[in-house]
Amino acid sequence: MKSSRLVMILLLLQTRGRMTAAELARELEVSVRTVYRDVEALGAAGVPLYGDAGHRGGYRLLGGYRTRLTGLSSGEAEALFLSGVPGPAAELGLGRDLAAAQLKLRAALPPQLREQADRMRARFHLDAPGWYARGTQVPFLPEVADAVWRGRVLEVRYRRWKEPTDVDRRLRPYGLVLKAGRWYVVAAPAEGSHACPEPGPEPAPRTYRVDQIMELAVTAEECAPPPGFDLAAHWERAREDFRARLYRAQAEVRLSPRGLARLNADDAAAVAAGGVPDPELAGWTRAVLPVESPDHAVAAYLALGADIEVLGPPELRARIAATAAAVAERHRV
Template sequence: MRSSRLVSILLLLQTRGRMTAAQLAQELEVSVRTVYRDVEALSTAGVPLYGDAGHAGGYRLLDGYRTRLTGLTAAEAEALFLAGAPGPAAELGLGPVLAAAELKVRAALPVELRAHADRISGRFHLDAPGWYAAGEEAPYLPEVAEAVWDNRVLDVVYRRWRAPTDVRRRLEPYGLVLKAGRWYVVAGPGPRTYRVDQILELTLVDEGFSRPEGFDLAAYWTAYQRDFHDRLHQGEAVVRLAPGVRLPRAVTHPTDRHPTDPDSTDPHSTDPDGWTVARVPIESIEHAQGEFLRLGTDVEVLEPPELRALMARTSAELAERYGNSTSSSGD
């Protein structure tokens, strides 16, 4: 435990510069007295570390001193290389930077940890986009990333789903999020969330902005997703499913429950012929109709009545259309 703490002190001073004993103690969650003992141990071991007294004092390393000791465990080295994301980094224009950084980290690792890193890279690969939806092209992604980094205002023409579809917006970009192969920018005023691939025109404005104090991108995104799903699935449907049939993921998400899962169905709702009754969340009547039609005759909608009526009407129209297709094609 102490050796790990000594390494942490070295890395903290190397990356942050001068730090007081109180700051080190708070960072390491130990007492100031423990920090004093650790600093003395480092000095005795020959580490060029010295302290300055006074209000602006603190401990620091001799200028130019760098340690190759990383203090990484095997598990930490594996996690570090598993977290690498070359695809998204390349989209942001950081591909060469990431490759160079990975090379330097790999070179600094002891031989045994380097072997762990090579093993994890060779056995696991992260692929963010889904099978049936490749990540949409976002030609303005590098410019958005630059604005996020430099706190620059953006003037964009943005395409939204409702009329008027193409609108001009002044954005103060706080951060970027990659979700299932799609990039989103969280921007003020608001903040609000925008799809980067729906930006039609973009101008980097020669104007800065200040991020809201205490803004937490990860916390915002978590709350945004929760609110999105709460608004998305506002109803339920009761359906009968043929044996072995699983609902489309677009219907079961976000609960991720299928009729074969014990918590998603009534154990007494299976018919003698093997059909299963399931209660599932739906986004809207129209959306549910499209998803259930994909299952053809393997599904029967029982509730709500308006969805059942819509399914019946659509089925009748399809039967009439395809029933007349033979005579129509012969004319």
């Protein structure tokens, strides 16, 4: 609706400052021509909106103008209360602040929206970690979060999976990510005595598990992410790169309906993308699944028992047959 779009333009300019018509159009998912018309409508309504021409131009609000719009829709109020996940907030040391903020927000809502927000909190609970995952102790998480926020270089002793396992690193933290109940810090190496090197190519950021930091010191050296760094976009690229490096082989299989239902998320996605009905066994499905390693595939497929048959490659099929024969021999009655 046009009215909500006008409000969004006001809030965007209020929070981000100067924005071009093209930037506003992208945010609002409308045409630039529509933005021009909306800006004219705001000006006609008396909003002190100013437009600068030229390559560096754009729209901005004048004279410290700030909208006092505080209205929330029902869905917005519900989403705000649902988005406050208490576990991660408490891990970051923000549990009390989150509770106080939600209390203030609830008190400011009109009675109808307050009731709907309370129903949302009563009926929905977000539990991010995996079902069988135990809570991991992350003793240095508050310190890492503070260093990310203030832009301070970290000196850490870090435990990794390959030799040498325990290494010392100096890191320029760019951001924190919570994935499946586990915290990661995205950081670039900070080699030498200066956290911010002379202008030049930035070292590629890497991902470190915060729970694998054994010792930590927050230095007084300041640094910031490189201009234009987008944490969410970087994480998405890193995740896809990890998946590509993780799954370097494939297996052709046929699956029973029960086997199909027991697949992990990655294998289920592969079946959804390319699975076809098996021409020989009614109700079964043929698919090509990603394989991390032969050992991983043997363990994962044997866990499905008789609800999966590996058709290829021949080496994997032979390993599963040999392992299954050894298991049968050991359990012979």
